[in-house]
Structure formats: C-alpha cells, structure tokens
Amino acid sequence: xxxxxxxxxxxxxxxxxWEATKARRLVLQRCVACTRYVHHPREACPRxxxxxxxxxxxxxxxxxxxxxxxxxxxxxxxxxxCPYIVAFIDLDEGVRFLANVVDTDDRSVTRGDAVVLTWKxxxxxxxxxxFKPAPR
Amino acid sequence: xSGQKTLRGxxxxxxxxxxxxxxxxxxxxxxxxxxxxxxxxxxxxxLTLADVDGVAHAWSSLDLAxxxxxxxxxxxxxxxxxxxxxxxxxxxxxAIAVGLAETIVVVYAATPRSDRKRGxxxxxxxxxxxxxxxxxxxxxxxxxxxxxxxxxMTTYGTTSEELAAVAVNTRxxxxxxxxxxxxxxxxxxxxxxxPVFCSPLHLLDCCLVTDGAGAIVITSAERAKALRKAPVxxxxxxxxxxxxxxxxxxxxxxxxxxISGPRAFRAAGISVDEVDLLMGYDSFTITALLHLEDLGFxxxxxxxxxxxxxGTAPGGALPMNTNGxxxxxxxxxxxxxxxxxxxxxxxxxEAGARQLQKADxxxxxxxxxxxxxMSTVVLGTEAVL
Numbered sequence: 001x002x003x004x005x006x007x008x009x010x011x012x013x014x015x016x017x018w019e020a021t022k023a024r025r026l027v028l029q030r031c032v033a034c035t036r037y038v039h040h041p042r043e044a045c046p047r048x049x050x051x052x053x054x055x056x057x058x059x060x061x062x063x064x065x066x067x068x069x070x071x072x073x074x075x076x077x078x079x080x081x082c083p084y085i086v087a088f089i090d091l092d093e094g095v096r097f098l099a100n101v102v103d104t105d106d107r108s109v110t111r112g113d114a115v116v117l118t119w120k121x122x123x124x125x126x127x128x129x130x131f132k133p134a135p136r
Numbered sequence: 137x138s139g140q141k142t143l144r145g146x147x148x149x150x151x152x153x154x155x156x157x158x159x160x161x162x163x164x165x166x167x168x169x170x171x172x173x174x175x176x177x178x179x180x181x182x183l184t185l186a187d188v189d190g191v192a193h194a195w196s197s198l199d200l201a202x203x204x205x206x207x208x209x210x211x212x213x214x215x216x217x218x219x220x221x222x223x224x225x226x227x228x229x230x231a232i233a234v235g236l237a238e239t240i241v242v243v244y245a246a247t248p249r250s251d252r253k254r255g256x257x258x259x260x261x262x263x264x265x266x267x268x269x270x271x272x273x274x275x276x277x278x279x280x281x282x283x284x285x286x287x288x289m290t291t292y293g294t295t296s297e298e299l300a301a302v303a304v305n306t307r308x309x310x311x312x313x314x315x316x317x318x319x320x321x322x323x324x325x326x327x328x329x330x331p332v333f334c335s336p337l338h339l340l341d342c343c344l345v346t347d348g349a350g351a352i353v354i355t356s357a358e359r360a361k362a363l364r365k366a367p368v369x370x371x372x373x374x375x376x377x378x379x380x381x382x383x384x385x386x387x388x389x390x391x392x393x394x395i396s397g398p399r400a401f402r403a404a405g406i407s408v409d410e411v412d413l414l415m416g417y418d419s420f421t422i423t424a425l426l427h428l429e430d431l432g433f434x435x436x437x438x439x440x441x442x443x444x445x446x447g448t449a450p451g452g453a454l455p456m457n458t459n460g461x462x463x464x465x466x467x468x469x470x471x472x473x474x475x476x477x478x479x480x481x482x483x484x485x486e487a488g489a490r491q492l493q494k495a496d497x498x499x500x501x502x503x504x505x506x507x508x509x510m511s512t513v514v515l516g517t518e519a520v521l
Binding site for chain 1: 263265267268269270271272273274275276278279282283284286287290331332333334335336337383384388
C-alpha cells in the first residue's frame with residue numbers, strides 16, 4: 001500500500017469533511033450549540049453532546065506543535081515516501097491537526113515553524129490535507 | 137475521598153510464573169503456553185485449578201475459562217493494551233475485598249517473534265478514527281511516541297542524550313538478569329549512533345519484540361497467609377485513560393498516570409519517597425521518563441537530569457525496571473504482566489543478582505496503547521501493611 005491508494009471510510013459524520021477535500025477545501029466541524037470546533041469530525045460534540053454542526057472552512061494556517069521525521073515507512077506509507085514528516089499542526093482556529101509536512105527538506109523545518117495548507121491527491125478523487133512551510 | 141472504602145491489604149499476589157528466553161523465542165505458544173504459566177503460578181502458590189474462581193485475560197476470559205474447564209464467578213477482559221494486567225490486579229483486588237471472588241488467575245502469552253517465523257499471528261487493530269486521521273499520514277506506534285518525545289523536548293528542553301540514559305540504566309539492570317534478551321553494556325553513544333526510524337527516537341530508544349508469557353495468582357489476605365510464599369499485598373491501585381489515539385491526547389507531555397499514580401499512592405497510604413522499586417512500563421525511553429514525572433517522583437521536566445546521572449540504574453536512588461524492562465528484557469506486545477512479576481520477585485527477595493537490599497514497597501505502573509491508558513498498582517510486603 002502507498003499513501004496514494006488511501007481512501008477514507010465515509011460515515012454520515014465524516015462525509016462533509018471528505019467530500020470537501022475533493023475540491024481541496026479543509027472544513028472543520030463546529031458545534032452549533034457551544035460554537036466549539038471539533039476535530040476529528042464525529043457524531044456528537046465531545047463537550048456538550050450536541051449533534052448539530054456547521055462546517056467552517058479553515059484558513060489553512062498554523063504552526064508546528066510537534067514533529068517526527070520518519071526514515072522507515074509505517075501504516076499507509078511505503079519506502080519510496082521516506083523520509084517523510086508527520087506533525088501536529090496548531091491551526092489558527094485553535095484545532096490541533098495531524099498531517100504530513102511536505103515540500104521541504106526535513107532538516108530545514110522545525111517545531112514552531114509557520115505552515116500553510118496544501119494537498120496530496122489520494123484514491124477516488126479525495127485529497128489529503130498536508131502542510132508546507134509558509135512563505136517568508 | 138473521605139469515608140472511602142479501601143482495598144488496602146485485602147488481597148495479595150501469591151503465585152507468579154513467567155516464560156521468557158534470552159533468545160527471545162519460546163517453543164510453546166497460544167493456549168499451551170498459557171496453560172504452562174498458569175500451572176507454574178498455581179504451583180508457586182501451592183494452589184490448584186480447583187481453587188480458582190476468577191479469571192482475567194485480555195482477549196477472552198470466556199474462552200480461557202472454557203479451555204481450563206472452570207466456572208469462574210469473576211471474569212475480566214477489558215482491553216487497555218499493555219496496562220491491562222495492572223488494571224486486572226486492581227479489579228481483582230477490589231472484587232476480593234468485597235467478597236465477589238477469592239482466587240483469581242491473570243494470564244498473558246504472546247509470541248510475535250516466533251509467529252513471524254511461522255507466518256502465523258499478526259496484530260489486528262480495531263477499526264476506528266485512527267484509520268482515517270492517523271494511518272494515511274504514515275503514523276504508527278513508534279511515531280506516536282516520537283511526537284510525544286519531540287513535544288517534551290520543546291517544552292522542557294529534554295535532550296536525546298537524556299532519553300538515551302533511560303535505556304543505558306535499564307541495560308545495566310538487564311546485564312544482571314540471565315533471561316534478558318540484551319545484556320551487553322550500553323552507552324549513551326551507542327543509543328545515539330543507532331538508526332533513527334522516527335525522530336527524535338533512535339532504534340535503541342524502542343522496546344524489544346520477543347515471545348513471552350506470564351501468570352499471576354491473587355487471593356484474599358486471609359487465604360494468602362496459609363500459602364507457600366510470603367504474600368505480596370496490594371496496598372493501592374488506580375487507573376485512568378484520557379484518549380486512545382495520540383491525535384486525541386489532551387497534552388502530549390502529560391499522561392493519565394498523573395491521575396492514576398497519585399490516586400494509587402493515596403489509596404495505599406504511601407508517599408513516593410517510600411517506594412523501593414518502580415516498575416514503569418518502558419515501551420520507549422520517553423514512556424518511562426513520563427512515568428517518573430507523572431507519578432509524582434519528579435516535577436515535570438526534572439526527571440531527565442536524575443536519569444542522566446544514573447538515578448534509576450543499579451546503585452541509584454530509585455531503581456527502575458530491575459528485570460531489564462521492555463527495552464532489554466522482554467516485550468511481547470502487552471508487557472504489563474512482567475512489571476508485576478518482577479515487583480513480586482523483588483519483594484519476596486527472589487531476584488538473584490539484581491536483588492535490591494531493601495524491597496518493601498514496589499510500584500507496577502502499566503501504560504497502554506498510545507500513552508492512553510494508565511494503571512498503577514502499589515505492592516508491599518507484610519512489613520508495610
């Protein structure tokens with residue numbers, strides 16, 4: 001398997017998120033009742049159990065909270081993908097988001113760096129959100 | 137917690153057995169291996185299967201009891217990963233304390249190293265949000281712990297050399313254990329020059345993959361007194377889980393051991409200064425470092441220096457993982473039972489070349505999944521009852 005073969009498991013709760021990726025839009029679930037963002041998308045708000053959600057498009061900006069350069073492939077990745085970077089991104093919306101950091105030499109990016117949204121195509125027309133260093 | 141009921145001293149571990157080999161491989165597997173360690177643990181206690189009225193097993197206590205041909209009145213198969221065995225001791229002690237059952241067997245056997253050669257076995261994860269929000273990005277177990285280590289470095293200035301010292305100290309204990317998989321002396325430089333699979337973790341920051349099995353017999357304090365070996369009492373126990381996948385961990389540098397640890401110590405009436413031995417699950421070097429902080433032995437960010445100075449090594453102020461740990465002794469996947477067996481050996485004075493001079497209070501702290509589920513068991517000899 002390689003990352004390009006990945007296709008998401010679609011449920012009622014996650015369909016809007018994944019459908020939006022086909023148009024390269026990152027949408028975040030926001031609880032109507034308590035107005036908090038919820039990520040990953042799910043059936044009910046983990047704070048108030050509300051089940052009505054808005055989908056708000058992310059600005060696609062954030063900074064690296066923690067990162068790991070992988071020199072061996074795990075899960076969906078294959079050897080040709082190595083080295084690759086897995087990182088937690090603190091989005092400006094206040095959501096912690098896991099993704100790959102791409103379009104960079106693995107030695108020139110570090111914790112705290114500003115990053116912006118980009119996309120990696122995967123199977124069936126979906127795209128995976130990824131991040132790259134913000135233009136200086 | 138005023139007016140709380142207590143399980144302190146109500147139950148004791150009276151039988152233990154392990155099957156571990158210095159080659160990392162065992163001939164038996166599956167039920168045959170489980171039956172072997174159950175028999176040996178019952179023999180160790182001076183009990184038989186006819187005495188057993190409770191079972192705990194991570195996958196199916198029903199299948200286990202059916203296989204053993206017994207009809208237990210206590211059954212436990214909660215899956216929390218590698219901390220399950222500490223959780224089972226907590227629940228078993230509580231059940232015994234209120235009279236739900238009297239003699240409970242906990243068993244674990246896994247042979248990933250031999251399975252790989254035989255082309256059998258393999259780990260199947262339960263489907264969940266990890267499949268869509270971690271797996272596609274190439275994040276697995278090692279990477280999850282690497283992210284926690286990276287954040288700890290950012291927040292507290294922890295260095296790779298300090299993490300390496302966890303492995304170095306643990307190896308020094310392993311060199312005293314003839315059954316340990318890795319026994320040759322290790323230096324910080326050795327760890328630092330081992331390959332990096334997921335930065336900042338080096339290969340020697342990671343636990344082994346070996347075959348292994350263990351069993352524990354726990355019974356009432358009353359019955360324990362009449363048995364073959366000196367009882368090792370359960371003084372206190374507590375559990376907490378804060379997430380499953382690392383993506384949902386509220387703070388990458390703070391584990392739910394910060395809840396389970398203090399609760400277990402409070403229940404036991406023991407302070408951290410009284411602990412003679414910490415058996416803290418070391419799936420990775422960062423895992424053990426987090427336990428030292430979160431259980432209350434050190435303030436956040438202050439354990440690394442202690443470890444770097446050899447504080448957890450033989451002769452150090454806080455012996456940790458005297459069997460050689462998951463890093464150097466054995467790690468079949470869910471290592472938690474070996475924390476308990478080693479703690480019992482030390483408290484009985486049966487630990488051979490690595491026996492601690494003073495061993496009256498030991499803590500077995502299990503850590504399951506992705507720093508997700510923590511269970512802390514405080515054990516003690518009759519001297520501290």
